[in-house]
Amino acid sequence: xxxxxxxxxxxxxxxxxxxxxxxxxxxxxxxxxxxxxxxxxxxxxxxxxxxxxxxxxxxxxxxxxxxxxxxxxxxxxxxxxxxxxxxxxxxxxxxxxxxxxxxxxxxxxxxxxxxxxxxxxxxxxxxxxxxxxxx
Amino acid sequence: xxxxxxxxxxxxxxxxxxxxxxxxxxxxxxxxxxxxxxxxxxxxxxxxxxxxxxxxxxxxxxxxxxxxxxxxxxxxxxxxxxxxxxxxxxxxxxxxxxxxxxxxxxxxxxxxxxxxxxxxxxxxxxxxxxxxxxxxxxxxxxxxxxxxxxxxxxxxxxxxxxxxxxxxxxxxxxxxxxxxxxxxxxxxxxxxxxxxxxxxxxxxxxxxxxxxxxxxxxxxxxxxxxxxxxxxxxxxxxxxxxxxxxxxxxxxxxxxxxxxxxxxxxxx
Ligand code: SF4
Ligand code: FES
Numbered sequence: 340x341x342x343x344x345x346x347x348x349x350x351x352x353x354x355x356x357x358x359x360x361x362x363x364x365x366x367x368x369x370x371x372x373x374x375x376x377x378x379x380x381x382x383x384x385x386x387x388x389x390x391x392x393x394x395x396x397x398x399x400x401x402x403x404x405x406x407x408x409x410x411x412x413x414x415x416x417x418x419x420x421x422x423x424x425x426x427x428x429x430x431x432x433x434x435x436x437x438x439x440x441x442x443x444x445x446x447x448x449x450x451x452x453x454x455x456x457x458x459x460x461x462x463x464x465x466x467x468x469x470x471x472x473x474x
Numbered sequence: 475x476x477x478x479x480x481x482x483x484x485x486x487x488x489x490x491x492x493x494x495x496x497x498x499x500x501x502x503x504x505x506x507x508x509x510x511x512x513x514x515x516x517x518x519x520x521x522x523x524x525x526x527x528x529x530x531x532x533x534x535x536x537x538x539x540x541x542x543x544x545x546x547x548x549x550x551x552x553x554x555x556x557x558x559x560x561x562x563x564x565x566x567x568x569x570x571x572x573x574x575x576x577x578x579x580x581x582x583x584x585x586x587x588x589x590x591x592x593x594x595x596x597x598x599x600x601x602x603x604x605x606x607x608x609x610x611x612x613x614x615x616x617x618x619x620x621x622x623x624x625x626x627x628x629x630x631x632x633x634x635x636x637x638x639x640x641x642x643x644x645x646x647x648x649x650x651x652x653x654x655x656x657x658x659x660x661x662x663x664x665x666x667x668x669x670x671x672x673x674x675x676x677x678x679x680x681x682x683x684x685x686x687x688x689x690x691x692x693x694x695x696x697x698x699x700x701x702x703x704x705x706x707x708x709x710x711x712x713x714x715x716x717x718x719x720x721x722x723x724x725x726x727x728x729x730x731x732x733x734x735x736x737x738x739x740x741x742x
Contacts, residue, residue, distance in 0.1 A: 343714040346685045351521040395620055443681060 349427050352420040359417040366404050366413075405468035418461040426454035485512040486578035489564055493534065494575045495585050506573075507531075513564045519574065520548050520559035522538060523586070535585040543698065546634030551575035556696040574742050577639035588702035590646075593635040596655035602662060605670030606726060613732040615667035621727075628706055630699045637693035637703050650684040653693035653703035656684055660706035663713070665729040675717075682720050684710045 403412050430450045434443045491511050496504035509530050511522045523536045538548040541560045548559040553573055566571065573615070580588035637653040638644050644652055659678055662668045678684050684707055693703040713722055 341679050342683065342685050343679050345709075345716050347715055347718055356610075357612055431686075435643065435650070435686060438647050438649040438682065 346425060349356060352424040355420045356417065356424055359413060359420065363417055366410060367401050368428060373436045378469070402449055402468060405465070406471055408469065411465055411469040414465050416456065422454045426450040426457075426473065429453075483514045483667055484530075485514055486565065487570070488512050489522070489569070489684050491519075491526065491569045492520075492571060493523070495534070495587070496576075496582055497584050498582060502698050502734070511564075515565065517564050517692070519550075519552050519557075519562045519567075519572065521565060522564055522572070523559060523574070535583070535587050537587045544632060548606060548633035549577055549579060549634035549636045549639070550685050551639065556639050556698075557669070558634060558698045559635075561698060565674060575579055577635060579639050579641065580635070580645040588635070588639075590635050593633065593638055595653060596632065596651050597658060600651065600655045600659040600662075601670060602658050604662065604665060604668045605673055606656045606667070609670065609727070609728050611729065613730040615727045616668050616730045617727055620699070621666040625661045625664040627701055628657050628664075628703075631658060631661075634698060636696045637701075638696060640692035640696040641685050642690050643688060644690065647682060647686055651677070651683055653687070653707065656687070657693075657703035658708060659708040663710070663724075666725075669724045671713075671724050675714075678710060679714055684714060711742045 405414070427450070432445055433446045433450075437443070437446065477695070489508050491509045492506050494504055495504075502673055509526045513522070518616065520536070520541060522536065524538075527534050527536070527707070536550075536559070538560060539545040541729075542636065543558050543561040546558070549556060550559050551557075551560055551574070552559065553569065554565055555576075556577060559574075559647050574581055574586065576586045577588045578588065582593060583589050606615075622644065631654065633740050637657075641653055643652075646675050654676070659674050663671050663674065687704070687707040689704060689708065691704045694701070694705065697703065716722065
């Protein structure tokens with residue numbers, strides 16, 4: 340593939356990582372189903388009528404967000420873009436450090452394999468969560 | 475002392491030139507040597523170096539030719555920045571100690587003389603001339619002033635090589651084309667008389683072409699001619715990116731009447 344195509348993908352994935360990364364952050368920090376009354380409860384001690392029913396402070400409630408197909412797809416996309424962006428970045432840095440036909444070919448293949456391993460590993464997590472499992 | 479420097483005016487002060495010395499044939503590590511140089515108004519670092527050569531140590535090697543910022547031979551690192559020695563006045567530096575190093579990212583011939591093979595090889599590789607299809611050109615290629623304006627700045631390059639010395643990618647990737655060659659490829663591709671985009675494409679779009687510029691901008695910062703190679707590289711990136719979707723078209727400039735026929739018409 341021509342370097343211009345690869346770099347275009349690199350830039351586009353960079354932008355998507357920003358957007359999807361922000362969504363990811365939002366999901367685990369604000370969007371988890373919650374009726375979080377932590378502060379309220381602390382203020383009122385055990386006399387509070389409000390109970391802690393979950394929210395972003397709790398692992399189990401945060402993971403529920405991973406169980407929906409919508410968020411599962413978002414995370415899988417984020418993972419795909421991240422893997423490409425990171426390993427192509429490594430390829431560029433290493434090719435600059437070790438220029439030459441043979442070394443660059445070796446670097447490209449090593450990055451491809453490493454990227455693939457991380458992608459499969461990450462996807463396994465996303466799929467496991469999607470099927471209702473946990474970590 | 476005053477007799478030796480006749481023609482320069484009175485000695486204003488004495489500065490120390492701390493020069494990096496290295497002779498690859500001697501198999502010794504590079505070392506700095508200090509020389510006291512009397513300074514007069516208008517005296518350049520190159521004058522200082524020539525003073526050392528003439529009066530203190532003739533073995534000091536430096537490259538120069540025009541002494542007026544045109545030939546690009548005397549680029550070196552003066553007080554940690556790439557400059558033309560013949561265009562840098564000692565008093566303007568405002569220091570009593572002036573550090574002089576050869577340019578970076580090049581092999582060294584000796585002392586302050588870099589081996590510019592890389593610069594010239596890369597320049598040559600991008601075909602720095604107008605590429606046309608015609609076998610025989612009868613008249614001059616017509617170009618509007620505004621068409622020339624598009625690449626005008628880049629015609630000023632004197633091939634001093636300072637931009638390669640300052641470029642951080644050049645420091646790691648020895649196959650990188652470098653800011654000078656890339657700016658010159660933009661200069662020719664943007665020239666309305668040229669149709670060589672596709673001939674240069676493979677090289678520009680290679681693993682060591684335009685995309686290896688990480689936009690540090692050091693090349694533009696140090697260029698003694700005020701050229702902005704970093705801008706040319708970003709414009710090239712834009713062209714290559716667009717070329718992925720729509721093939722870049724170059725319309726060759728029209729050829730005007732040949733001079734002979736103009737002369738004949740004028741005479742008749
Ligand atoms: S672009 Fe500027 S710094 Fe680079 S070789 Fe040309 S004149 Fe020198
Ligand atoms: S000697 Fe020619 S540019 Fe300095």
